Amino acid sequence: MSAPAQPTARDRRRWSQYLVDERAEARVYRELAARKDGEEREILTALADAEGRHEAHWLRLLGGEPERLPRPHTGTVLLGWMARRFGSIFVLALAQNAEARSPYDDEPFATATMAADEKIHHEVVRGLAARGRRRLSGTFRAAVFGANDGLVSNLALVMGIGATGVAPQFVLFSGIAGLLAGALSMGAGEFVSVRSQRELLAATEPNDYADASLPHLDLDANELALVYRTRGMSEDEALARARLVVTAAQEGTAPHGAPLDPPSDHELVGGAWNAAISSFLFFASGAIIPVLPWIFGLSGFAAVATALVLVGIALMATGAMVGLLSGGPPLRRALRQLAIGFGAAAVTYVLGWIFGVSVG
Known part of the structure; x- marks a missing residue:
């Protein structure tokens, strides 16, 4: 790429934005490095140093520190806040997406080396995030599946029961029974599944x-x-x-x-007890949400509408979290979870309504 002979005021504003963003990204990597040790700390520190070299490039073009600088992009600020307060897996997953959106490919004043650096940074961050995903894979899978199963299955249950026109107390009892039965079933199923998989791996090693x-x-x-x-x-x-x-x-x-x-592949599978307990607790935490309106005395349309709002928020939150950790678009994953959950609830509600009308 060839740079124009004479930069404009717009070019300088863009350089200033690059400058503050590179500084903010370097701070994110240094914050993460401070929470690590060994090889991961060295890798994160090297990434921060690379962002520092990019920062120096824009400083040279600007002729020194500008009197006024723009604010870093909101996403980079959020990364820094999360790096100081949460585990690195979420931050690295977000950083992976951010590194994939580098503007330097189309920036005439960026060097080819800088554009190449950003592509390599994406792969490095993806590799670091993959380590965290592997450590989380067994327990996290059980937790996410448990929470979503609890949300969807118990929402479908209370919607179907409620549509038949039975008393609110019966809907509440059905929801609590569905919570306990589902949580015990999920916990036992995860324990057997993970234990069997670990025994199979042990037999083949x-x-x-x-x-x-x-x-x-x-x-x-x-x-x-x-x-x-x-x-x-x-x-x-x-x-x-x-x-x-x-x-x-x-x-x-x-x-x-x-x-x-x-x-050994055991690390990828996770522990049987961890998976079982996580699955039980997260199923129960998901399954209690659709029942909350009836627990607090609501009934009829108010209870149904409140349950749909609460479950919708929870479904979108878990979908977005899966999207973040998998490196996918969080909004798309959130909407997908919402559509699946509400679709199942709609089917059972219609069936319950038809059953209630036929009985009546």
Whole structure:
């Protein structure tokens, strides 16, 4: 890209905006780095330093610090606020989206290096966010599914029961019964599901059963190479790895890494008790929301309308959260959750109304 010969006042205002945004982004990464240690802290600090180099570029073009500067974009300010108060996974998920919207591709006064930096930053932030998502995956999946199942199923239940024209006390009793039954079912189901998955992984993972036999294997013809071939290595790679391991075992030294054990996938699955408890609690917290109007004495249309508003807010909140953590558009995810939940409630309401009319 080629820059115009003479910048305009509009160009300078745009540079000033870039300047404050780069400073704000650098502060976000430094705030996150202060909450980390080890490799993640080094990566976040390096990102902040890179934003500092971009800041210096705009300062040079402006000829020094301007007397008046604009405010950073609202999204960057929000990131900084969240970085100081919440866990990094939410901030990194938002930062991932922000880095994907870099303006430097079409900015004539930005260097090609700066545009390339922003693309690399997006991948770096995505990688850091992915680490957090992996740590959250098991328990978070159970929590989100539990909350949404509680919201949708109990809303559908009370809408269907309420549409039949029964007394408000019966609607309340049905909602509480649906909450307890659903929460217990979800908790038990998650426990069995996660425990079974972990047991399946444990059964498929190698152990140290054969390690004691390694020194006695024939260096030139040994079945250890077959072990590595079952893990996806080519024949030559498997044989080279097997020779390395057998030689090390015969010499009494240990090669880098365990001889047979690959990385475990248990971290991705999560813990059975964590998943079960999260699923129970979040289902119950979701399922109680549609029942609140009847708990506080409302009935009829007022209770139905209040339940729809409360559940709609909760559905949009959980949908937006999933969108943030998955790197997708939060509003689209929120509206999708709302449509699914209200669609299910509408079907059961109509069925309940038809049933109530036929009985009456």
